[in-house]
Amino acid sequence: MNDLTLPRHWRAALLAPALTVFLAFWLLPMSRLAAISVSAGGAGYRALITNPRYLESLLSTVILSALVTAVALALALVAGLALVRHAFPGRRTLIAMLTLPLAFPGVVVGFMVIMLAGRQGLIGAISRELTGHNTVFAYSMAGLFLGYLYFSIPRVILTLMAAAEKLDPALEEAARSLGASPWRIQRDVVLPALRPALLAAGAMCFATAMGAFGTAFTLATEIDVLPMAIYSEFTLNANLVVAASLSLVLGAVTWLVLALAGLGGGGNVAAAA
Amino acid sequence: MNDLTLPRHWRAALLAPALTVFLAFWLLPMSRLAAISVSAGGAGYRALITNPRYLESLLSTVILSALVTAVALALALVAGLALVRHAFPGRRTLIAMLTLPLAFPGVVVGFMVIMLAGRQGLIGAISRELTGHNTVFAYSMAGLFLGYLYFSIPRVILTLMAAAEKLDPALEEAARSLGASPWRIQRDVVLPALRPALLAAGAMCFATAMGAFGTAFTLATEIDVLPMAIYSEFTLNANLVVAASLSLVLGAVTWLVLALAGLGGGGNVAAAA
Amino acid sequence: MKLDSVPIRLERCAKTFPGAARPVLKPLDLDIAAGETVVLLGPSGCGKTTTLRLIAGLERPDAGGRVFFGAEDVSARPIEERQVGMVFQNYALFPHMNVRQNVAYGLSIRRLPPQQIARRVDELLALTRLDALAERQIAQLSGGQRQRVALARALAPQPRVLLLDEPLTALDAQLRESLRTEMNTLLRNLGVTTVYVTHDQAEAMALGDKIVVMSAGAIEQIGTPRDIYHQPANAVVASFIGTMNQLEGVWRDGALHCAGGRLIAAPGAQPRSRLWFRPEDVILTPSGGELHGVVESATFLGGHTRLSLSGVGAAPILVDAPGRTRYATGERIGFSLAAEVWHTPLPDTETTTC
């Protein structure tokens, strides 16, 4: 269709840099990573299976990421739909404030979680007043969960709002004319229409949570999430083989989720990229 | 328009959780951050201006982020347009591989940069063979730049490809019928049409680079990027006031860029979220 | 298949959208008999779709307005409780359901037994000639097929009232005409009270028992297609429905004198200095004729040739010449007018804009 758009030599000129960049910087580091991970006769992967610390780390990272994704999707769906559907005074301000955390990196988010739920945190102070007990959960799974959520929700909300704005209101009106209740409309019309956006946003949320480092590191949490395990194997223990194996496992899990959501092959990338 | 979609009490039920979440978890940590930053009579901000280390850190982070954004946009634009325009065998595989880094977190990316350009890196090995000199740039600005780029390009490419796919081919055909050269078509038709996507992708790329921590930390680079400065003030020096001030400055700069690109107020969020 | 039907009455229904300066609909009364097909016709933005949505229950009239289905006041009921079938302009088919699931949706909401649903869906698919497409996805259907699915889906739950919002606008001219005929037959057979919104006068003429011509949020005229066409109530209606010529002259001695000649009044006609007439009211007279004009342009349109004649009145007179005769530009031809034009009520000449 576009076969006359550019002369043939132009096309080659356009493709060349893409291919060069790709070959030089893309495959090289990854294949190096793969090579290291299988060196020492696969000792890295063996350690992964035999050492419960690594398995635990993988498991808790996946569970945490899945949990964050589920809760972020649920909250963002409700809030995003409400924000798109209903015009009310202050709507734009509310949206702007909901998306404020976009401006803060994981380190700062970790920092905020500590101020909220740390030893001298706000929640602790309030609970001390009320119950005499200092509630501290910043350094537990709950703190991590909170930080990841804080980081993810704005991104998920923006994606879902963009998708919800494109919903054809006639679809809902048609369902209503056929007698559908609000609940059935949500289930039969709205959710199926938002499915691609939910998948895309969920996959990106999951991938981000799987790789989050700044928040976890700042919280210096007792939970050893996978990126932290990789970091410590690599830097502190200088155990390159295990670090490479863990990296590839982390990459594989994330990639699988992205691919299942159709983001991998460039399929439905619009809503999530 | 949708005023009959849901009964009034349903609407309230939908808005309530959004508002609760918002009030409880959104404003509290941020206002705490702001409160701390101005405590001690604004000493935090004073330190920021007087201590050249902080200023340098801010400056180098902004410059690095801007540079990464510019290069990522340029490369992704060329590669993305080429990938959308031209059907060739292996196109889907190439796209899938280009987006592979999406699966790896910053820590692993830093790890890969070290394997590529570190003391025992590939580039060093090659340069030793060729020139006798071991080229090492993983721990310098160049290494950081490479890592950030690796991390950003897939995200930017996906956004630009999604936008390029929506371009109306008739626009280019119309320009051609009026005698426009391929070069003028790119300048007069394609770039203006991609402007929103370029802005959105650029802003998100910039924001991500501003907050990147894992890569920088893994590289243990001599450049003190802002998130690392915040981390060390907070954790190592326990200098809460300066950490909070730095966080707010980082947030403000990032937010400004996001807002300028129209992402802040939920304006043109579709392409970037 | 025959459906029950109810009469519809709108009483002083106005509609002002929040924040709008002017109402999109001025207080409006409308009576629709049971089983009748009424077409709301008008240019875009003239309130016809809002009227339809008021009847549907998708909008509520401003305070004081009331909507009746038969004796029942449904003003406070939302659409899901009004038992109406609705076909939307872009069809609004559920994209993740196939044809059968779309048609069955309204029945499954009513929790009918599966066999009954299947039977009823089969009946509707047969009625709309969709049998062969039952398992197709919506994305695989052509525009005309989608239109029929939308109609089948709306009819499945046996609505008391069928509401159609420009259901043919999205289609090609050729297809539009054939689906129009098909739909006309279907609606007559079903006998359901139908309100049909369109901006296409040919569609309105072909489908409507009655046409309601609207403009600027108000009703200009209600009548049968013949009433509307031959006795337009005012200039707005006259100009919106088909083509209307205007010939001004001087009334003298029982005739209208104009640049094109002298037109003797029909017996019993009132003195007039202005006539309104349709292109097909012109009778071309190869030799002689009361009036004369010069052919400015002649466009062969198949069934007739559209002539534009100058030198008759102030504006060119448009004529639909039947038959296969060829006309050359510059040719001088004679004509007279059908006697009926003397009895066409004179629409007021003030043109309101929409």
Place this chain on the structure above:
Amino acid sequence: MKLDSVPIRLERCAKTFPGAARPVLKPLDLDIAAGETVVLLGPSGCGKTTTLRLIAGLERPDAGGRVFFGAEDVSARPIEERQVGMVFQNYALFPHMNVRQNVAYGLSIRRLPPQQIARRVDELLALTRLDALAERQIAQLSGGQRQRVALARALAPQPRVLLLDEPLTALDAQLRESLRTEMNTLLRNLGVTTVYVTHDQAEAMALGDKIVVMSAGAIEQIGTPRDIYHQPANAVVASFIGTMNQLEGVWRDGALHCAGGRLIAAPGAQPRSRLWFRPEDVILTPSGGELHGVVESATFLGGHTRLSLSGVGAAPILVDAPGRTRYATGERIGFSLAAEVWHTPLPDTETTTC
């Protein structure tokens, strides 16, 4: 404003898209005289847009096909070197430029001096009555205004050939008709060679000096609107252009005998057992008539009433009855046919599908 124009010739132009099983266009020859308006008419997917794009230079014909503008072989030239003006179906206006900038774009490419560009743009804006909208953004324009901007933009660089791809399809019926008339006048005044693609036969009739009827990637007939309408080359053309009745019977004693009666042949007619005729070829005869039929349905359409008569031949006969007479369903009416129908060449009866 008058433009130069060239004749166009297509020689054995076929088009097969890569990976497609069948060519979208079979080898095709076409001659278009300088200054002529030729309309490519056919259902969607029949190769008319591909033909236009071959002329434009947006597609290249398969090996062996050649395109000439006058004596010049332009087959190898891309569109930017062919000096054609093109109007796209969705107008393809540059959304980030205002009306003036859109119209000026082709001129600024040619690096003309600014004053000359401004003068020429003003001229075109006046010609298309866009003067008042020169500074408007495209998003602020109505469909009809966009269509005029697209036309002005295409005409600005003085093209040798004007190519229009369904330029009125995106518009309302009412607007389509008025813009059609406007465009017709404009094209005649400009005198530029024009190729116009449409699927709307009324548009083709009104605009074309010649109509090229296409179906399934091949040309079915080339001719003036009158030729195409009254002497369709085959059943495909006959069924695509307007409505065509078919009456089968038995030829005996110089007449056609059918269920509806006995129709005496016109003087000099060949023996025939099948007649093709248009709804307006039927002459209703209130008393008597050679043939009789029963009114199945009567639809008042303003200028005429469309009757469907049964009991005449195998299929119902469609009749356009002029005048204000009312017809009742079930009424028996008599009619004869215009003498010309005996001289209509008999299209082959095999129906090819597209």
